[in-house]
Every structure is written in structure tokens, then in C-alpha cells.
Amino acid sequence: MATVPKSTAPLRPAGVAPLVPRIAPREELNPFRIAQIQFDMAAEFLKLDPSLRQILRTPKRVLEVSVPTKMDNGQVKVLTGYRVQHNVARGPGKGGIRYHPNVTLDEVKAMAAWMTWKTAAVNVPFGGAKGGVICDPKRMSKSELERMTRRYASEILPIIGPDQDIPAPDMYTDAQTMAWIMDTYAMTVGHAAPGVVTGKPLSVGGSAGRTDATARGLLCVVEEACKLKKIPLRGASVAIQGFGNVGSAAARLFAEKKARIVAISDTRGGVANPRGIDPIKAIRYKERSGTVVGMPGASRISNDDLLTMKCDILVPAALEGVLTLHNADQVKARIVAEAANGPTTPHADEVLVRRGITILPDILTNAGGVTVSYFEWVQNQQGLIWDAEEVDARLQKTMTRAFHEMLETMRKHHVPPRAGAMILAVGRVAEATLVRGLFP
Numbered sequence: 045m046a047t048v049p050k051s052t053a054p055l056r057p058a059g060v061a062p063l064v065p066r067i068a069p070r071e072e073l074n075p076f077r078i079a080q081i082q083f084d085m086a087a088e089f090l091k092l093d094p095s096l097r098q099i100l101r102t103p104k105r106v107l108e109v110s111v112p113t114k115m116d117n118g119q120v121k122v123l124t125g126y127r128v129q130h131n132v133a134r135g136p137g138k139g140g141i142r143y144h145p146n147v148t149l150d151e152v153k154a155m156a157a158w159m160t161w162k163t164a165a166v167n168v169p170f171g172g173a174k175g176g177v178i179c180d181p182k183r184m185s186k187s188e189l190e191r192m193t194r195r196y197a198s199e200i201l202p203i204i205g206p207d208q209d210i211p212a213p214d215m216y217t218d219a220q221t222m223a224w225i226m227d228t229y230a231m232t233v234g235h236a237a238p239g240v241v242t243g244k245p246l247s248v249g250g251s252a253g254r255t256d257a258t259a260r261g262l263l264c265v266v267e268e269a270c271k272l273k274k275i276p277l278r279g280a281s282v283a284i285q286g287f288g289n290v291g292s293a294a295a296r297l298f299a300e301k302k303a304r305i306v307a308i309s310d311t312r313g314g315v316a317n318p319r320g321i322d323p324i325k326a327i328r329y330k331e332r333s334g335t336v337v338g339m340p341g342a343s344r345i346s347n348d349d350l351l352t353m354k355c356d357i358l359v360p361a362a363l364e365g366v367l368t369l370h371n372a373d374q375v376k377a378r379i380v381a382e383a384a385n386g387p388t389t390p391h392a393d394e395v396l397v398r399r400g401i402t403i404l405p406d407i408l409t410n411a412g413g414v415t416v417s418y419f420e421w422v423q424n425q426q427g428l429i430w431d432a433e434e435v436d437a438r439l440q441k442t443m444t445r446a447f448h449e450m451l452e453t454m455r456k457h458h459v460p461p462r463a464g465a466m467i468l469a470v471g472r473v474a475e476a477t478l479v480r481g482l483f484p
Contacts, residue, residue, distance in 0.1 A: 055402045055451075071368060071369045072389065072391075074150055075154035075364050075386050076151070078389060079153075079154040079157040080101055080157075083101050083466070084097075085466065089457050089463070090474065092474055096474060100474060100477065101157075103129065103131075103153055104129050104131055106128050107126065107127045108125070110122050110123070110124060110199075111125045111195050113188065113191050113192040114188075114191055115188055123178060123179050124178045125196045125199060126149055126175060127152075127174075127200040127204070127209070128149075128174050129173045129203065130153070130156035130159065131172055131477075132173075133171060133473055133476040134169055134170065134473060134476045135170040136207055136208055136209055136210055137210065138210050138212070139156055139211070139214075140174060140212045140214025140217065141174075141177070141221070142174075142175070142176045142214035142215035142217060143176070143177050143181040143189075143215065143217055144178075144216060145179065145180045151364070152174045153174075154385075155174035155386075156172050158172070158385050159171075159172030159173060159414070161407045162406075162407040162410075162414055163411075163414055163418075164470070165411060165465050166408070166443065167446065167449075168414065168442075170210070173209050173211075177192065179192065182216075193221055193224045193225060194225075194228045197224065197225040198232065201228070201229060204229070204240060205237070205240055206424070211225060211241050211242075219244055219250060222242070222250075223244055225240070225241050226238060226244060226248065226249075239425050242254070242417035242418075242420040242421055243413075243417060249420075249424050251416060251430065251435060252431055252432040253432045253435035254417070254435075255289075256293045256297065257413045257416035257417075257439060258289075258293070258383065259290050259291075259294040259412070260297060260412050261409070261410065261411055261412015261439060261443045262359070262383050263297045263298065264439070264444060264447075265381065265409045266357060268444060269379055269404055272451075273378065273402065275378060277301050277303055278301065278303065279302065279303070279304060280356040280357055281303075282295070282298050282304065282305050282355060282356065283305075283308075283316075283355040283377070284309070285314070285347055285350050285351055285360050286309065286383070286384060287310045287361075288361065288362070291359065292323065292330075294359055295323035298357075299322070303357070305323055305326075306321070306355055307321070307350045307353060307355070308336050309336065309346075309347050309350050309362075310335050310336055311362075312334075312337050313336075313337045313346055314344070314345045314347060315336050315338075315342035316343055316350070316353065317342040347362075351367065351371055352374040352375055353376065355376065355378075356377065357378070357381055358379070358381070360380070360383060360384050361383035363384060364384060364387055365386065365389055367388040367389065367392045369392055371392075372399075375396060375401060379404060380396065380401060381404045382405055384410070385406050385410065387406065388403060393462060397460045402461065403460065403461055405461055405462035407465050407469060408450055412439055415443065416439055419438060450464045451464065453468045
């Protein structure tokens with residue numbers, strides 16, 4: 045890659061334009077408002093017409109449904125579910141479904157918007173969507189989860205489909221959840237439709253490489269950033285907040301690259317060891333005990349302390365809004381790689397950039413999952429089967445290309461990574477919207 049003059053060198057925040065436009069002194073924590081602030085920043089750089097801005101910042105479709113579910117004790121509990129389609133100018137809606145007690149409509153709207161920008165950042169032909177059900181899956185049996193999933197699928201069925209909107213797993217949903225949704229859809233429409241969801245089991249049309257895709261894409265982006273910042277990944281210290289599907293896979297993949305996992309955490313707390321934690325032993329311990337807390341050979345640490353501990357690479361892989369104005373000035377990582385959606389607030393962004401910390405933005409860094417979801421959808425639509433090696437190679441190529449396209453945008457506008465990724469993505473969606481025009 046061509047040498048960049050020092051004053052505009054990639055991933056060097058000094059002298060860059062502000063990350064966000066002027067915002068109110070009180071920190072904004074509403075995820076949808078944060079998503080809009082990030083969009084407004086990109087729109088300013090692109091000088092978008094006010095009418096186009098309104099189109100792009102407004103969800104295309106918001107569906108709220110009741111989900112009556114028979115519980116194992118015979119009672120019926122009425123839950124609330126959502127499906128939001130933010131933008132479909134570049135292709136069918138794409139986005140996960142999460143089950144969590146704290147799901148809100150604004151959260152789902154924010155995630156749908158981030159999916160719009162994420163699919164555009166890696167240049168796959170999808171739009172952005174997201175879904176969720178307000179429930180506590182940890183307190184539900186498998187049969188209750190199946191009944192709830194099938195009822196939720198039947199309620200959102202009019203707006204999903206292989207060419208309309210394609211759900212995928214997210215927080216507390218998995219391949220089994222997708223199989224139930226696919227089967228419900230197929231039984232309703234009367235024919236096989238494997239492309240209606242991605243992240244399915246291999247036995248019903250899932251793709252090899254999908255399970256580790258988000259973590260593998262994250263590793264690719266971090267590797268490229270480390271090359272530019274001259275940080276050897278071998279021996280680099282990595283702290284991972286959130287030891288779920290993505291966090292645990294990321295720990296394992298970093299360890300395979302000989303990086304040192306110095307801290308991990310889950311909802312109950314975390315553990316740390318400056319000499320390194322074996323992620324395989326941590327995964328096995330969590331499978332037995334339900335948490336990493338208490339794992340032998342590591343000292344207990346809180347989630348808050350993990351976020352501010354000294355390390356080369358910090359990976360927030362849990363919920364949104366964990367890096368805020370409250371703790372941003374205490375972060376000691378050299379690189380923050382966002383595995384979660386929206387883990388950094390706009391105010392925290394500004395503080396971290398000012399302090400010279402590189403933030404690898406969620407819409408690129410965790411886009412490996414949607415990229416391999418696209419590969420799965422392509423295989424389903426065309427009746428193809430790719431092996432894991434082919435999927436991983438295609439993923440590596442896509443993520444590396446997207447990283448360097450972000451770099452070129454950063455150089456052009458003299459901005460840090462999040463702004464570069466957002467300007468790139470919003471520009472692509474804006475162009476597609478203008479080319480298509482308005483109907484009627």
C-alpha cells in the first residue's frame with residue numbers, strides 16, 4: 045500500500061476532523077439517537093441534501109407484534125416482539141434477532157440502522173434490518189423457546205423472505221432458532237425456503253465457517269490495523285469484555301495467532317491473568333459453571349475494571365454503550381476493536397480519539413458475520429455448497445478490501461476510522477437511493 049504522509053497517516057488521530065458534529069453536553073445513551081448522531085456526522089462530510097438525509101435516517105418499516113406463548117405450566121404469556129427494516133435500497137433487509145429482557149424498540153431501530161451501514165461498509169448487496177423479543181431466554185425451557193420463536197416468526201412472516209428480509213442469530217438466539225423460523229416459514233408458504241434465514245445448522249442449508257465468522261472478520265481487521273500501527277500480534281495483550289459466542293471465538297482465534305489473552309468476562313464478572321488465559325480451558329469452565337468467574341489460575345476482575353486495564357487490544361463483545369464519558373479517559377488500550385454493536389458512545393469516541401487510541405468501528409469490525417451470512421444466502425439461492433476453506437478465504441478477501449477502502453476514505457476526509465467507515469457506507473446507500481429515485 046502506498047505510503048501516506050505523516051500528517052494524514054492511517055489510524056493516527058492527531059489533527060483529524062471532529063468525529064461527530066457538536067452535541068449536547070449531557071451524554072446521549074439512547075442507542076437510536078447515537079446511531080442518528082453517527083449518521084449526521086457522515087451526512088455532513090458528504091454534504092447530503094436535507095431531503096435525502098431524512099430518508100436515510102428514518103426506518104422504512106417498524107413492526108411491533110404480540111407473541112402469545114404457551115408456557116410449560118399451561119399458562120399463556122403474551123410477549124412483545126419487533127422487526128425493523130431500516131433501508132432496503134441496496135438489497136433485501138438483513139439483520140439478527142435477539143432475545144433479551146431489555147430489548148427496546150429504540151435498540152432494535154439502532155441495530156437496524158447499523159446493519160444498513162455495516163452491509164454497505166463491506167459492500168454486500170443487503171439492506172439493514174433487526175428483530176427482537178422482550179423475554180428472558182435463560183428462564184425458558186427449550187420447548188417454550190420453540191413455541192415463542194414459531195409464533196414470533198408467524199407474526200413477522202408477511203415482511204420476511206429470501207428476497208425481502210433475511211433474519212439471522214443475535215444475542216441468545218442460535219442455529220436452532222433459525223431452523224425453527226425457517227421451518228415455520230416453509231410450512232406456511234408451502235415450499236422449501238432455506239434462504240429465508242442465515243446462521244442455520246449445516247444439515248438444513250447452513251454454511252461452513254458461519255459460527256466463527258464474526259470473530260474471524262474481527263481478527264482480520266485487527267491484523268490489518270496492527271500492521272499499520274506496527275504492533276506485533278504475536279505476544280500482544282488482549283482483553284475481551286463479553287465471553288459469549290463472538291468473544292470466546294475471538295479469544296481462541298487470537299490465541300492461535302500467539303496473542304496473549306489477559307482478561308475475559310461475562311455478565312457475572314471476569315477474570316484476569318497478565319501471563320495469559322487459555323481460551324479453550326475458559327470455554328470448558330464456562331460450559332460447566334455458567335460463568336468464567338472462579339476459573340483456576342486467574343484473579344477476579346469486574347467488567348468495569350476490564351475495560352480500563354492496560355492492554356494492547358480491547359475487544360468490547362457484549363452490549364452497546366459500555367465505553368462512555370464516564371470511563372473513556374481511563375481506557376489504556378492502544379486499539380479498541382468493537383465486536384459488539386454500538387459499544388462506544390459519541391462522547392467517548394471523541395475522548396478516545398483525542399487520546400490517540402484507535403477505535404476499529406463496529407460496522408466494519410464485526411461485519412464478518414453478515415459477510416458469511418451473505419455467502420450462506422448465495423449458496424442457498426444457487427444450490428451451492430462451499431467448504432470452510434473457501435468461505436474463510438472469501439471472508440478474508442472481503443474484510444481486507446473493506447478495511448483498505450475505509451483507509452482511503454479516512455485519508456480523503458482526514459478523519460478517524462469510525463468516520464471513515466460511516467462516510468464510505470452512507471455514501472454507498474445514498475447513491476443507491478438517488479439512482480433508484482422515489483416511487484411513486
